[in-house]
Amino acid sequence: MTRPDWLLIIITLAILPMIYERLWRTSGEAEYLVIYTPESGRQQHDLHEDRLIKVAGVLGESVVEVRNGHTRFSKAPCPGKYCMHSGWLTESGHITACLPNRVSIQLAGDMQRFDAINF
Numbered sequence: 001m002t003r004p005d006w007l008l009i010i011i012t013l014a015i016l017p018m019i020y021e022r023l024w025r026t027s028g029e030a031e032y033l034v035i036y037t038p039e040s041g042r043q044q045h046d047l048h049e050d051r052l053i054k055v056a057g058v059l060g061e062s063v064v065e066v067r068n069g070h071t072r073f074s075k076a077p078c079p080g081k082y083c084m085h086s087g088w089l090t091e092s093g094h095i096t097a098c099l100p101n102r103v104s105i106q107l108a109g110d111m112q113r114f115d116a117i118n119f
Helices: 003-025
Strands: 032-037 041-046 051-056 061-067 070-075 095-098 103-108
Touching: 032 051, 032 061, 070 095, 070 103
Parallel strands: none
Antiparallel strands: 032 041, 032 103, 051 061, 061 070, 095 103
């Protein structure tokens, strides 16, 4: 290996931690909540006001709770209640869905977390 090869390896190893920190470790703060349903499409809600949002789905009414800039399904008509077990969504890019009821919620903002789906 030549000197330029070694120099390239050293520069790459020096830059890798910064790239890792920027793309995988950090994510932006969520700015708003997006709710998707087949009937009403995309709805956008503010995260700065604590409240319960009732969303009509195929099986019935789901309740989405917003508190302290975080959100979750607090009530769902689906049999397994997997959407409720997913817990609080806290960062921009986090998403969960009540598939039988066809309702999904996502936190969104300027900077979303980089993951395998984005890749």
